[in-house]
Amino acid sequence: MLSALTGAVSQGILWGVMVLGLFVTYKMLDIADLTVDGSFALGGCVAAVASVSLGLDPLVAILLGMLAGVVAGLVTGLLHTVFDIPAILAGILTQIALWSVNLRVMGKSNTPLLNVDTVFTRISALTGLNQAASAMVVGLVVAAALVAAMYWFFGTEIGSALRATGNNEDMCRALGIDVRVTKLIALALSNGLVGLSGALICQSQKYADIGMGTGAIVIGLAAIVIGEVLGRLTPGKLQAFGSRLTSAVVGSVVYFLIRAIVLQMGLDANDMKLLSAVIVALALVVPTVVERQRQRRSYSKGGER
Amino acid sequence: MLRLTNVSKTFNKGTVNEKLALVGVDLHLEPGDFVTVIGGNGAGKSTLLNAIAGVFPPDSGVIQIDGADVSLLSEHQRARYLGRVFQDPMRGTAADMQIDENLALARRRGEGRGLSWGIGKAERAEYAERLASLDLGLEDRLSSKVGLLSGGQRQALTLLMATLKKPKLLLLDEHTAALDPKTAKKVLELTAQVVERDSLTTLMITHNMNDAIRLGSRLIMMHEGHVIYDVSGEEKRALKVHDLLLKFEEASGGELANDRMLLS
Numbered sequence: 080m081l082s083a084l085t086g087a088v089s090q091g092i093l094w095g096v097m098v099l100g101l102f103v104t105y106k107m108l109d110i111a112d113l114t115v116d117g118s119f120a121l122g123g124c125v126a127a128v129a130s131v132s133l134g135l136d137p138l139v140a141i142l143l144g145m146l147a148g149v150v151a152g153l154v155t156g157l158l159h160t161v162f163d164i165p166a167i168l169a170g171i172l173t174q175i176a177l178w179s180v181n182l183r184v185m186g187k188s189n190t191p192l193l194n195v196d197t198v199f200t201r202i203s204a205l206t207g208l209n210q211a212a213s214a215m216v217v218g219l220v221v222a223a224a225l226v227a228a229m230y231w232f233f234g235t236e237i238g239s240a241l242r243a244t245g246n247n248e249d250m251c252r253a254l255g256i257d258v259r260v261t262k263l264i265a266l267a268l269s270n271g272l273v274g275l276s277g278a279l280i281c282q283s284q285k286y287a288d289i290g291m292g293t294g295a296i297v298i299g300l301a302a303i304v305i306g307e308v309l310g311r312l313t314p315g316k317l318q319a320f321g322s323r324l325t326s327a328v329v330g331s332v333v334y335f336l337i338r339a340i341v342l343q344m345g346l347d348a349n350d351m352k353l354l355s356a357v358i359v360a361l362a363l364v365v366p367t368v369v370e371r372q373r374q375r376r377s378y379s380k381g382g383e384r
Numbered sequence: 385m386l387r388l389t390n391v392s393k394t395f396n397k398g399t400v401n402e403k404l405a406l407v408g409v410d411l412h413l414e415p416g417d418f419v420t421v422i423g424g425n426g427a428g429k430s431t432l433l434n435a436i437a438g439v440f441p442p443d444s445g446v447i448q449i450d451g452a453d454v455s456l457l458s459e460h461q462r463a464r465y466l467g468r469v470f471q472d473p474m475r476g477t478a479a480d481m482q483i484d485e486n487l488a489l490a491r492r493r494g495e496g497r498g499l500s501w502g503i504g505k506a507e508r509a510e511y512a513e514r515l516a517s518l519d520l521g522l523e524d525r526l527s528s529k530v531g532l533l534s535g536g537q538r539q540a541l542t543l544l545m546a547t548l549k550k551p552k553l554l555l556l557d558e559h560t561a562a563l564d565p566k567t568a569k570k571v572l573e574l575t576a577q578v579v580e581r582d583s584l585t586t587l588m589i590t591h592n593m594n595d596a597i598r599l600g601s602r603l604i605m606m607h608e609g610h611v612i613y614d615v616s617g618e619e620k621r622a623l624k625v626h627d628l629l630l631k632f633e634e635a636s637g638g639e640l641a642n643d644r645m646l647l648s
Contacts, residue, residue, distance in 0.1 A: 232499075236492060239481075239502035243489055246478035249470065253437070254545075255463030255494040 080343060085211050087339035091332030092218030093279045094298065098306075098331045099225055099324060100148075100272030101299035106323075107233075108245040108265050113170030113296055117177025118151040118270040120292030122277030124181045127190040127287035130197070137198045141278040148274015149267045151177060156266035160259035181289055188289040197282035214283045221279070225272065226324045232268075233320060241265050297355045298334065304362035306330025334358075385585040386413040386436065386553050391445030392609075393435055405431035406442070407609035413553070418579055418586045420596040422628065423606035424636070429589045432606065433555050436587070438462040450552045464494025467546030467584075469539065469559040476542030479531030483522060483541065486530055487511045490545035514544055518574060536567030540574055547578050554579065556588040572599065593625045607635045 097119055104112040122144035129140035151173055158169035182188065202213040232238045243251050244261040251258050273295070281287040306326035337358075338351060346354070393406040405428045413419060421429050435442050436449075438459040447455045449465045470476050477486050488503040488511075508526060515523040518540050522533075530538060539559060546554060556575065560568035576599055579586050590596050596603055602616035605628065612635045615623065 234502050235499045236497035236502050237499060239485060239489060240497050242481060242485075243478045246480050247475065249475045250478055250489075252459040253463055253466070253468045253470075253476070254489050254492075255460050256489075256497070257458075257460045 082211065083339050083343060084336065085215070087335040088332055089211055089214035089218055089283070090280075091302075091335035092215060092222055092328065093283055094276060094335065095218070095222050095302070095328035095331035096225060096279060097273045097276035097295060098299045098302040098327045099222070099229065100269040100276065101296065102303060102324065102327045103229075103265050103269040103272070105300065105303060106245075107242055108262065110166040111170075111296065111300070112155065112266065112269060113167060114151055114155040114173045114177075114266070114270055115170075115273045115299060116292040116295045117174035117181070118148040118273045118292070119277040119280075119295040120181050120287075120289060121151055121177050121184070122148045122274030123281035123287040123291050124184045124190065124277075124289070125274070126278035126281050127192060128184055130195045130282075131190055131192060134195075137196050137201065137282060141198065141275065141282065144278025144281070145271050145275035148277070149271040151274065152266040152268070152270025153263065155270070156263040159266070160262050178289070185287065185289070190287045192282065192285045192287075197285070198279075199283055210283075218279070221275075222328050226321065226328070229324055230321045237261075237264065294352050294355065297352070297359055298331075301355050301358045301362070302331035302334045303327050304330070304359060305333050308362065309333065385415045385417070385450055386411070386587070387446075387448040388412070388436070389446045389448075391435060391442045391447060393431055393440070393442050397443075404609045406435060409445070409609070409611055411604070411611060413585055413587070415585055416583045417602055418584075418600035419588070419602045419604060420600040421587060421589045421604050421606060422591070422593060422596045424632070426608075427606040428609040429606050430557060431609075433557050433587065433589060436553070437466060437468060437555055465552040467493075467549075467551030467554045469542050469546050469554075469556050471558040471561050473535040473538040473542065473562055476545065477530045477538050480529060482527045483515070483530055483533075484508055484511050484526040486541065487514075487545060487548060490548045493549050493551075514548065515541075518544060534567075536563050536571060539563060539567075539571050543571065543574060543578065547582060547584065550582055550584070552585065554584045554586040554588075556586065558589050558591060561591060575599075593628050597623045597625065597628070605631060605635070607632070 097115065101112070101115055104110045125147040126140040126144035129135045129143045130137055135143070155169045155173040158164045158172060159166045164172070198217055199210060199213045202208065202217055203210060206213065206216075208216065233242060240251065240256045241261045241264060243254075243256065244258045244265070248258045251261070277292065280291065306329055309329060310322065310326040338354075341354065342348060342351070388409050388411040391406055391409045395401075395403045395405055403426075409428075409432065421432065423429050434440065436447060438454065438457055438461070441456055445455070446453060449462070452465075454462050454465065468476075478489070481489075484503055484507070488507060491507065512523040512526060515526070520537055520540055522537065522541065530541065533541065543559070559575070560571050563571060572595060575588070578584070586600070588600065597620070601620070602614070603620050603623070604611050605613035613631050
């Protein structure tokens with residue numbers, strides 16, 4: 080049980096990198112970017128092929144996975160910004176196309192990483208930690224670096240313009256911000272992080288699979304809403320940008336912990352996607368219903384309290 | 385400062401909904417001109433402002449700002465010349481961002497945006513000072529989210545944002561129409577103050593004929609896509625609302641001025 084839980088934590092942190100990517104599009108731009116299912120698998124497939132077939136260094140393989148994600152994001156971005164295809168549809172098109180692309184990249188539906196170095200085996204060899212612990216260390220370092228980098232980036236002029244784009248495009252245009260460019264940057268950045276996460280997961284589980292990204296967006300949304308709820312429950316209501324990013328990663332860890340626990344309790348792994356969907360739906364529904372109830376309860380005919 | 389030469393725009397060309405919004409409009413603004421624009425609904429006032437702002441390209445004609453031909457530049461490319469305040473107070477500001485962040489975005493209007501920090505160290509003090517001049521108490525709330533402000537406060541902030549970096553031309557599209565009378569008066573006062581202080585070349589659409597006469601150095605009236613009346617100087621100062629209504633009736637062939645104009 081304990082090993083299942085530590086495994087879940089490290090998995091949650093590595094998937095948390097994907098959640099950070101999704102945070103950019105979903106929370107900053109208010110776009111549910113469906114590309115991520117495809118770009119997550121793409122990152123994994125590219126990283127797998129890079130180290131198995133091309134024999135590249137695991138670190139290079141991960142960077143290639145990330146770059147592939149960036150390209151996928153650019154494709155969705157170009158469809159959306161240059162050709163005015165609605166963001167959801169643009170994401171679906173790229174996602175579907177990536178299924179074939181991923182099969183082409185691997186040449187088959189599954190690539191095991193047998194007898195090749197991964198960043199995790201490297202760290203294990205270096206520190207003497209076991210696989211799960213080194214996955215956690217790598218994940219923590221990467222996630223912390225990314226939260227810091229994103230905190231910096233969204234405070235810069237370009238980053239501010241990007242946040243403004245998600246808020247008010249009319250204002251952006253009036254202030255000389257080309258919203259096509261800011262959206263392209265956001266989608267590329269987001270899917271780059273998703274590809275990075277896919278590559279990390281691929282190396283930690285020691286295989287890439289064509290279906291590894293299926294439902295990634297729902298997992299990501301679940302993690303974001305869990306993180307938000309936890310943030311709201313924390314004393315001091317974590318609203319600052321840095322803590323919102325951190326809670327997204329924490330949300331991911333909690334999601335995988337819940338998952339590990341219910342699987343231990345005997346839930347069929349195939350039902351996990353249903354459970355994820357229910358978690359997201361509940362998280363979106365509950366605040367609305369609570370607010371409606373609160374408004375009804377605070378009504379009084381004569382104004383008495 | 386602004387020169388429109390024979391600018392035309394037709395919406396839904398070739399359909400039953402065809403609408404001649406601008407018909408061969410010639411308009412020339414000298415630096416420092418403060419022009420109020422009046423006209424009934426559908427007269428082409430907003431189309432005129434949007435054509436200048438680059439919301440859509442004109443069908444024909446040339447639009448020059450400060451000597452540069454901007455006819456085919458997109459909206460964000462023209463932003464370097466223009467300060468804009470919209471009718472809807474929600475459209476001019478980013479609700480989820482702080483007051484100082486909004487101002488910092490406006491400070492960089494039309495400039496390249498890089499990876500330097502979004503708000504410079506010295507900027508906040510300057511913003512506090514400029515906000516204090518609005519006299520709305522916003523100078524103490526620099527890090528409040530703009531979404532927490534009232535419509536009037538947001539509109540005053542938008543006005544400040546539009547003029548923070550001195551524009552070649554200030555475009556005001558009925559920017560007080562969505563505000564209550566008292567707030568509208570306050571925002572108009574601020575507008576007159578800032579236009580006067582920075583001698584801004586300004587184009588202001590209004591439905592209030594008293595404001596159109598009282599404010600600005602020149603007044604134009606539009607009807608069915610044409611500028612039908614253009615008056616400035618002594619003649620403008622002597623204008624009465626009654627004169628404008630007569631003018632409007634004359635132009636529209638005896639039709640009574642539309643209700644919205646009568647009410648104002």
